[in-house]
Amino acid sequence: MFNKILIANRGEIACRVAATCRRLGIATVAVYSDADAHAKHVAACDEAVHIGPSPAAHSYLLGERVLAAARATGAQAIHPGYGFLSENAAFAQACADAGVVFIGPPASAIAAMGSKAAAKAMMARAGVPLVPGYHGDDQDPALLRREADAIGYPVLLKASAGGGGKGMRIVERGDDFAAALASCQREARASFGDDRVLIEKYLTRPRHVEIQVFADTQGHAVYLFERDCSVQRRHQKVLEEAPAPGLGASRRRSMGEAAVAAARAVGYVGAGTVEFIMADDAFFFMEMNTRLQVEHPVTEMITGLDLVEWQLRVASGAALPLEQDALRIDGHALEARIYAENPARGFLPSIGRLAYLRAPRERASHVRVDSGVREGDEISPFYDPMIAKLIVHGADRAAALRAMRAALREFEVVGVSTNIAFLQRLVASVPFASADLDTGLIERHHEALFPPPRAPEPIAVAAAVAALLARDAQGPYDAHAQPSSSADSSTASTLSMACAAHASPASPWTALGGWALNAPYQRTFSLTPRGEGDDTYDAVTVVYRRDRGVASLDIDGETSAFAYRRGDGPYDFIVTCGASRMPVRAVIEADSVHVFANGDASRFDWHDPLAHAGDAEHDGGRLTAPMPGKVVAIHVEAGQAVEKGQALLVIEAMKMEHTIVAPADGIVDAMLFRVGDQVSDGAQLLHLKSAHAD
Known part of the structure; x- marks a missing residue:
């Protein structure tokens, strides 16, 4: 075994x-x-070496700097993880030439499977079924169009050297082919330095099922069962699970044996994944990822094995720890990828x-959180915006689903938009809960997964005000403050609170330092709820009153109730509203209050009339960048008339392309950037004026 990697x-x-490595003493x-x-x-590591500027192309993708760091520190081996250099055959060969062990397959295996087109040709020779398509070297656009026409639409364009959903486009009709090809090639060049593409027939309602394989240097190879990765957005996985629901023992064995045969065909060593597309009862080879996968924890959960330890042992020359007959499936596991992204705005x-970051409490082998960030860290534009992977295990799929729903309710994030609420709806949806899985599940059930916004619950509003009062409290707490007797719980229009008689000395309702001579104390709050897409909704007016120890809270003219503080944190409360009572947590960030209550997250922007008295009215003609990125295409020019929904320009961010469209009919008044320019989050990109403007 290695001493240092x-x-x-x-x-x-x-x-x-x-x-x-820490567990193994490495x-x-x-x-x-x-x-x-x-x-x-x-x-997390014992030593660290700086290798360059922030962009991956100038740091993590520079193999010579990584090798130099290994030599300088005396590392015997390099673990590439996934992404970056993990499937770079030249880097694997450079490691071998330098006498440093590459913890992965030999360069020849990476090269054999690194090109999707070459890999499919190899599988065809081996008799593995393939989806109809074009995998040739001739990349003439006219030829590619003819091949697509011959295959029949819809077709799927895929970067030949690609992975992770990058460089993929679905083309529904021939008229859209040229634009889709150009976009696919741009993204492929940016992500992989190779703009070659292949074309496949796009199968409707397919499942994406992959097999985890492992091989050693002594000729042994096994499969560690399968994972279903069908639930995807933008061709990237969102939820993964093992084993695949509804996959019988016979099909599991045939797919596993096919995956092992593929690995043996290229002289594979280490951990790899053979991916298949399933339609009806048939399966087709899609690609082989010559590395550890993001979703490997679900395999670890159902097998009880540490796949990284297996990688280290195999790379050091040891035989596989277990043979195929000794491998067993125990229960069911699910993985949810927690991303800093905005599902309501196209992810x-x-x-x-x-x-603020609070992850679910890890519970032995039942709940696991793999994360590379901490509270206070930045989600930057340079890398994948993953916050964490949430992995759960249960005795069966139903138990695993319950565990996932419970764990997602515990995940709380402030500072960036996240997909947590979307994941909650997804795992609770009928198609996912009933295992009616395919790669189009999210698009097909879009209405249910992206419901219209709803008004914030009174409990959340009360918690937001409680947090603001608690933050501003200056005087001693009064344990004897009582609620206003005007609260009438017998009428449906009145939101009555019942915390008065049981108020804690730590109640923010009784902690005000406010004082008024010969008059009750009163304070008005204006809170603007924000939806998941950062859209704002009608402001809520909340009036807090206190008179001779009697306190009340009115939400839009209706009497609501109070909260009292519990001991977990400065803004942790118990709020009671009518017959409902629940613990809530609030987090104040600048002029916003975030409330977490029973798994629901709410955000309120607090309008301070003094702080914002001079704000100018927003100019509706501005079109701004939704995130930092680079302008890669401009489809219009100044003076051009455009229609609502028309593509204006394309921004590339995190190796994904985002098209900016016209929000309404108008005329392009000014273009403020050119192709190749970098833009910051919120930067004005162009200006539209009304088509009827003078």
Whole structure:
């Protein structure tokens, strides 16, 4: 076994590898860019080496710098994690030439499977069924269009050297082919430095099922069962589970044996994943990922094995710890990827500081959280916006679903938009709960998964005001304040509170320092609820009154009730509203209050009339960047008339393209950026004026 390894990655996978090494007594070396100088993975390792500026192309993707760091620190081996250099055959070969062990397959296996087109040709020769398509080297656009026409629409364009959903486009009709091809090639060049594409028939309602394989240097190879990764957005996985629901023992064995045969065909060593697309009862080879997968924890949960430990042992020359007959499936596991992104805005990544982060409590082998960030860290535009992976295990799928729903209710994040509420709806949805899975599940059930906004619950409003009162409290707490007797719980229009007689000395309702001569104390709050898409809704007016120890809270003219503080944190309360009573937590960030109550997250912008008295009215003609990125295409010019929904320009961010469209009919008054320009979050991109303007 190795004494010291270098981890050529960042984020949660670097922390994950470091944890296994620490358990095995192996010293670790981290590498980091400027943006990651204070990152969690740096703190998780024994040593750290700076390798360059923030962009991955100038740091994590520079194999020579990574190798130099390994030599300088005396690391015997390099673990590449996933992404970055993990499937770079040239880097694997450079490690071998330098006498440093690459913890992964040999360069020849990476090269064989690194090109989707070459891999499919190899599988065809081996008799593995393939989806109809074009996998040739000739990339002439006219030829590609003819091939797509011959295959029949819809077709799927895929970057030949791609992965992770990048460089993929569904083309529904021939007229859209040229634009989709250009976009796919741009994204492929940016992500992989290779703009070659392949074309496949796009199967409707397919399942994405992958097989975890492992092989050693002594000729042994096994499959560690399958994972269902069908639930995806933008061709990237959202939820994964193992084993695949409804997959019988016979089909599991045939797919597993096919995956092992594929691994043997290329002389594979280490951990790999053979991905299949399933339609009806048939399965087709899709690709092989020559690395550890993001979703490997669900396999670990159902097998009880540490796959990183297996990687380390195999790379050091040891045989596989177990043979196929000794491997067993125990229960069911689910993994949810917690992203800093905005599902309501097309899953756009969200950039910012994690002002507050509370993850579910890990519970032995039942709840696991793999994360590469901490509270206070930045989600930057340079890397994948993953916050954490939430993994749960249950005796069966129903138990695992219950565990996932409970764990998601405990996840609380402030500072960036997240997909947590979306995941809650997804795991509770009828199709997912009943295992009616396919890669189009999210799009097909869009209405249910993206419901219209609803008014905030009175309990959340009360908690927001409680937090603001508690923050501003200056005087001693009064344990004897009573609620207003005007609260009438017998009428449906009145929101009555019942906390008065049981108020805690720590109640924010009784902690005000406000004072008025010969008059009751009164304070008015204006709170603007924000939806998941950062849309704002009608403001809520809340009036707090206190007179001779009697307190009341009116929400839009209706009498509501109070909260009293519990001991967990400064803004943790018990709020009672009518017959409902629940613990809530509030977090104040600048002029916003975030409330977490029974798994629901609410955000209120607090309008301070003194602080905002001079704010100018927002100019509706501005079109701003939804996130930092680079302008890669402009489809209009100044003076051009455009229609609502027309594509104006394309921004690339985190290796994904985002099209900015016209919000209404109008005329392009000014273009403020050119192709190739970098833009910051919120930057004005262009200006539209009404088509009827003088």
